[in-house]
Amino acid sequence: MDPRHATEFPPGFFARDDESDDGGFYGFDRFVTHIDDGAIAAVGALYAELGLSGPASGPVLDICSSWISHFPDKPERLVITGMNANELAANEMADEWAVKDLNAEPTLPFDDDAFAAVTCAVSVDYLTRPLDVFAEVARVLRPGGVFVCTFSNRCFPTKAVRGWLANNDRGRVNIVGRYFDLTEGFEPPVGEHRNHGAVGDPLYAVWARTEG
Numbered sequence: 391m392d393p394r395h396a397t398e399f400p401p402g403f404f405a406r407d408d409e410s411d412d413g414g415f416y417g418f419d420r421f422v423t424h425i426d427d428g429a430i431a432a433v434g435a436l437y438a439e440l441g442l443s444g445p446a447s448g449p450v451l452d453i454c455s456s457w458i459s460h461f462p463d464k465p466e467r468l469v470i471t472g473m474n475a476n477e478l479a480a481n482e483m484a485d486e487w488a489v490k491d492l493n494a495e496p497t498l499p500f501d502d503d504a505f506a507a508v509t510c511a512v513s514v515d516y517l518t519r520p521l522d523v524f525a526e527v528a529r530v531l532r533p534g535g536v537f538v539c540t541f542s543n544r545c546f547p548t549k550a551v552r553g554w555l556a557n558n559d560r561g562r563v564n565i566v567g568r569y570f571d572l573t574e575g576f577e578p579p580v581g582e583h584r585n586h587g588a589v590g591d592p593l594y595a596v597w598a599r600t601e602g
């Protein structure tokens with residue numbers, strides 16, 4: 391594990407109320423949406439703005455995925471990883487899927503420079519070794535590729551890391567920005583509230599491109 395998880399964040403930051411195997415928690419199928427329609431549209435609008443949606447996207451990896459990946463149009467090729475096989479198999483946009491517990495083993499089973507983009511929707515709060523995962527994302531991204539993390543103010547509280555729960559929305563944008571700052575190979579991240587004025591779920595995004 392990257393030792394900076396312990397040196398750059400307060401003690402207990404990555405602890406969780408429920409430290410049981412994530413496979414047990416996510417073994418139960420959840421064919422639900424975790425954010426409302428307006429927030430989903432805000433995710434899709436950002437993906438389109440960044441060129442990740444539609445046939446010109448290049449290959450895209452959606453980590454911490456489920457039965458829905460929020461692209462307005464199917465990317466050229468979409469690979470997804472997540473925790474629940476039934477949910478992943480039901481993702482109609484996905485060309486390929488694999489179960490991958492990134493807390494048990496924070497590696498991505500893909501070649502260097504394999505993807506033009508990587509996405510992580512409403513899930514970065516569950517990563518207990520985010521610096522290891524972000525380093526893997528940088529490795530599998532092509533130079534100039536983009537990693538997009540989106541999140542709202544909802545979560546499974548027993549599985550979110552304590553540092554996330556202890557912060558407000560602005561603090562969470564800063565946390566994800568810090569993950570990027572601490573990962574070699576990313577340009578400075580952009581963090582934005584993407585749906586100002588929404589009456590429903592707020593939607594925040596932090597993203598950065600790989601150098602080169």
Ligand SMILES: C[S@@+](CC[C@H](N)C(=O)[O-])C[C@H]1O[C@@H](n2cnc3c(N)ncnc32)[C@H](O)[C@@H]1O
Binds near residue numbers: 416453490492511
């Ligand atoms: C709130 S859901 C979001 C699912 C999907 N990205 C979406 O936007 O609907 C949280 C997801 O985080 C993923 N997740 C949680 N713990 C994980 C872990 N240890 N390793 C990999 N993925 C994990 C699961 O796949 C779960 O579906």
